[in-house]
Amino acid sequence: MIPLDHGSAFQLLAATILSAQCTDAMVNRVTPALFARFPDAPSMAAADPAEVEELIHRTGFFRAKAKSLIGMASAVTDRFGGEVPGRMEDLVTLPGVGRKTANVLLGHWFGVPGIAVDTHVLRLSKRLGLTDQTDPVRVERDLMGLLPRREWADTGMRLIYHGRRVCFARTPRCGECVLAGFCPSSSLRR
Numbered sequence: 001m002i003p004l005d006h007g008s009a010f011q012l013l014a015a016t017i018l019s020a021q022c023t024d025a026m027v028n029r030v031t032p033a034l035f036a037r038f039p040d041a042p043s044m045a046a047a048d049p050a051e052v053e054e055l056i057h058r059t060g061f062f063r064a065k066a067k068s069l070i071g072m073a074s075a076v077t078d079r080f081g082g083e084v085p086g087r088m089e090d091l092v093t094l095p096g097v098g099r100k101t102a103n104v105l106l107g108h109w110f111g112v113p114g115i116a117v118d119t120h121v122l123r124l125s126k127r128l129g130l131t132d133q134t135d136p137v138r139v140e141r142d143l144m145g146l147l148p149r150r151e152w153a154d155t156g157m158r159l160i161y162h163g164r165r166v167c168f169a170r171t172p173r174c175g176e177c178v179l180a181g182f183c184p185s186s187s188l189r190r
Contacts, residue, residue, distance in 0.1 A: 001153070001158075004016060004019060004027055006031070009084035010073075011039070013084055013094075014035075014072070015027050015028075016101045016104045016105060017065060017069060017101060018030065018059045018069075030059055034056060037051070038052070041076040041077045042073070044069060045070065045073040045074040045077040047070055049067065049070060052070060056069075065096070068096025069096065072094045075094045076094065084105070086110040091106070100118050103115060103140075103156065104157075106153075107154075107156070113153055114140070114152055114153060114156075115147075116157065116160065117140045119163075120160045120162070120167075121156055121159045123167070123169060124163050124167055125142070127172075127183060128179065128183055129183075131143065143155065174186045175188065
């Protein structure tokens with residue numbers, strides 16, 4: 001279900017870091033050259049920041065992202081023997097990795113259920129009346145309480161894509177929304 005091209009846990013983690021404030025399509029255009037040059041944590045850890053910046057420039061915020069990528073790769077290499085860890089507690093200690101990124105990796109690479117909560121998931125969860133919380137960790141817990149474990153990883157991604165394509169922050173397309181019939185916030189129900 002994850003549309004980010006990758007061939008390893010390291011590559012999925014790097015692609016997810018790059019996806020912040022960037023389209024998945026752009027990430028997928030940038031990562032082939034990045035992963036050809038730096039296919040794993042040890043090679044990325046030894047990278048020249050200027051070279052990484054040049055390779056990822058089109059994703060935006062390229063200086064901060066390059067710093068996060070190299071920092072993440074260095075930590076994975078130094079603390080985890082070059083293997084991306086498969087536990088939330090370890091992942092969130094890596095530069096550039098928060099709960100959302102960790103949940104994407106855990107759910108889509110390691111098969112560990114979790115719900116990635118970003119701004120879209122926060123907004124849609126409230127609009128749909130699934131939570132009244134604003135803290136991402138509390139929203140994650142509320143959603144986990146409503147859904148079967150096997151649905152957690154995909155539900156987060158479904159909400160993210162629904163928020164990107166239909167349920168926009170300022171002008172939701174309620175007329176195109178498959179959820180409009182039971183969404184308490186739908187303009188069609190007013």
